[in-house]
Amino acid sequence: MHRTQSATTNKQFYASPKSPLAKYRNSLWWWLVASWVFLIVISKKHEYGSLWLPIVFTYVVVAIFDSFLKRRLPYDQPIITLDDDGIESLLFAGAIKRHSWGELVEANVSKFKNMPFIQFRLQALVGVIDDSMTWTGINPARPVLPISSLSAEDQIELLEIINQRLGFAQSTSKSTGNSSASQSANNFATNPLAEEKAFHDQLEAYAPIAWITWLLIGVNVLVWIAMWHTGAKIEQTPPEQLLSWGGNTAFDVQRGEWWRMATAMFLHGSLIHLGINMAGLYVVGGVVERIYGHLPFTLIYLGSGLIGNGLSLYFGAQYAVSAGASGAVLGVTIALMVGMYQHRERLPKIFSKRRLSGIVLFVFYALLYGFINRGIDNAAHIGGMLTGCLLGLLLPERLDMESFKHRVKKHLIIGLSSTVIATTALVSMSPQATLNIKSELKNQALLVQGANSIFHELVLLDLDIVTFRRGQMSAAELNSKIKNTYLSGLKQAIQQLSEVRLAESDQRLQMLQEMKLSTALLVSIFELAPFQKPGSGKTQPTDLERATLIKDKLKAITARILHEGHKVRRL
Template sequence: MTSSPFDPPLTFSADLKQPRRLRWWLYGSLTIGIPIGLAPGLQSGGGMGPLAVVLGVFLLVVLAFEGLVMRKLPKQGSPVFTLTPDVIESPYFLGDTKRFRWADIDSAEVSNANGAQMLQLRLRAHLGLPDRRDFIHGRNPSRPLAGLHALSTPNQEALLDAIASRLRPTGMALLDGPPTAARAEANPLREAREWQERLEALAPRTWVTWSLLGINVLVWMAMVALGASALRGDPALLYAWGGNATSAVQAGEWWRLLTATFLHAGLIHLAFNMLGLYSIGALLERIYGHTQFLLIYLVSGLAGSVASLQFSAQTKVSVGASGAVFGIAGALIVGVYQHRHALPKHFSRPLISGMLPFLGYSLLMGLAQANIDNGAHVGGLVAGALVAWALPERFDLDRYQKLRLSRSALVVVGSALMLFWGVGQTAPAVVNVGAQVRAMNDFPAMASEFDAAMLALRQEAEEVKAGRITQLQADEASRKIHAPRFAELVGRMETTVPYLPGRTGELGRELLNISRAFQETLAMESDIVKGQPLPANPARSAELARQIRASADRLAQLRAASTK
């Protein structure tokens, strides 16, 4: 009697270390994220509104994770797959059928569905099942699926080996195509793991990735230590630290194209970019080597800054490492795609199929939100892909050693020429961002000075009313003290207000109008009639009074609107 490879049956049990680690990571992130999300609303006195919104969002995340992920996982140690001489069985096969006879299975493979590893069986045609997805449930009756995420990595590989050993007597195995003897021994998960281990052996320490992470975080910490908000970017500070702006670059400050890539507008901005760099950087550094990876990162960041000159940097300060991060994402896709036939399919396919939707979603979100610099994203993505196409990967070490120096030199020269050309082709700046930043920084002090000048006039009027000074004395003070004060304020406003944007610009223009009217009124000579000072030009004085009343009404409306 021939012994069966599954006599007794083989059982593969749940090992939930990875989902539990994911749970701890999620809840740890929420513990940090809730205060971060609440801080802006609490700082601005937003009350319970922001609190309710943030807590509601986080509660939905927790409920979705617990309901859609953790609730559907098996208990620790419970059977996930059972293999007997006749069948493979799992309560986690999607659909009603949980048991399949070996005689009905043509082959098995590992697939990725929505980022999850799945065991997919291919059933034989004699069963008469349709080989297409059901429109409602998205399932293919001829290709049943069961998730592998409840198994540890060694158990996943052992499961596939066991399935292959059972299918081998019939000439079937774990395949990506028609069964062949050469592919019968293949275990796609083991191939991908061993390939990953070979890459890690090429660069056990991805020091460039960690150095870039450290530089970005240290720059942000330095800005916070010197007074910047941890959560919100101050355009004046970001510009002073080297933020990108078309007007500044066209004035010769080219260094901003690089320094802007290490600045971030708050902790959330930094966290998302560093998460992207951490997720992609180490793998790309191993594929291209330390020097070539740094070259890809820097060229992508610079290209993103140059592209931004045509878009966001035309009217505002542009900062962030997202151009570089999109660049290394594009480089990874190109590098893997170029060698997709030589790489384990379970390594290359999930990577490409997972990253393309993410990049597409990120770009669409950039189109939907005005504060996202999509120009930098696209510029970095295209540059990273082109540079990766030109540089040799370490999939073939002989070719890599032969070409890396010449190709790197070619990329440096070509990138420099393209970046110079890109800056030269940039349209003239719509806004002088430097002047705008300085104006926004200086205007609050001018508004305070206006209020102080008005308070001095009111106090003087009370002095006259109380009889402590005469009207003639007040008239003289108007020309010698108050008019020069308003004249100095008007001079400062005239060089500042034109650069103020939006609602602040409207407020500034009204303050300038009323300040000019006050300055002219106070400087006007007086005729003394019966001991009382009267305007030397009554008609002009009346016109100025009307202007002051109209401007005061508009100013009150603007200030009221700005406090809502």
């Protein structure tokens, strides 16, 4: 809100609860509480006692940050004051909190993380060096005034008054022969904040609620929650579960399961994977849906995901389970970039610059992360981006409503047909997959299960042997445990390992054979009659020295299997 001291020149502006900074502050606490609730829900009852540390730590961090934000939102006193002489504000960066109209040359509006600020430029005659290369990063010749504490209406009015006052001051300077001021006099003909608000109002009029975007986010989140309830971990969804829920693999798609290219778009490898994709969709999805319309946006999203997964059949899906909405989200992102480029003359400059920088950063990060991480299928990313680019060029935008109405139906049909044809062609011409990932995952599960069983039995056997050697367990007791417990466990593990089928070229084959042979040898030793060590006169259940050598070798092999076991997955 603002309060007026004088009808024409003197204005005082106050912080507003509707300002971007106030909304950001509120959302900060809502996200904190939501994260606490989520943490409690996913934790087991016996883990509740360990939650107090992360809860207290996050509360302290947010409270400290919130105290900084609160100082920028004093609702009981003016934060910016304008009068006939100049502008004054405690929010000015640096030591100087007041500047006269005569020393200001221009005012430019920009945004940092969606928070607007005004950067002024001082007259050269003031004698301040135009240099920001200081340890504070503050340029005294270009004072910065954050205005995120004001409501959108007050931001527009503030900039309007500043433009008028600077224009008047420069007109006065022009009459006195100041050419520098005269050259800058036309910089204030427009109000970029007003332009951006008008543009956002126009988008809101097209679609008050971007319901397709919210629907897609909701479906992705609900699918992940359902997978979590059936065994998925927060840090990683097992590849077997991704495959059973519809993950994309070349072997299965080429054998008729084409639907996997669609279902894979709604599966995610971890909570972080889901969060990154849904955050990206939240940021760009609503804008793209309003610019292109509900149906064209749906085509861009699904088409980018389908063709991205189709291209993945040539690369990642040949040897791994491919899943994730990254290709679809990147397609939507590129479509926004295409639309912005095509209508760059109509878009507010502050909007275009901020959105474009964010898009470039997001795309660069997605591709870079994909190239430096072996588990990421960049083919799906690239396929999604190419599709988003082509559909963005093909489909009309509602920024030119007359053209949109005449072209949208025809271009939707062309876009849908092209997507179906491209997807069909990608599947039909994809190289024949030789790796049956479903079978590979079954073998991997049996291998790990058998190795785990053996390792578990050997660890317990170690403890019993130590107890026996200390004289705390008799030979008869140890022999009974070996015969009735450990032998059956080891035989069951041998049965599990016998069902594993590995290719001759598989590096795990030698370890599997050694593990089976060593386990069988250990079983044969334990099945022998009680052993009397020569010269000792004492009877022990078996030849423990020989058994220990085999047991230690077997533990080393199982540890290697468990440590180096191949995991088929893609984030």
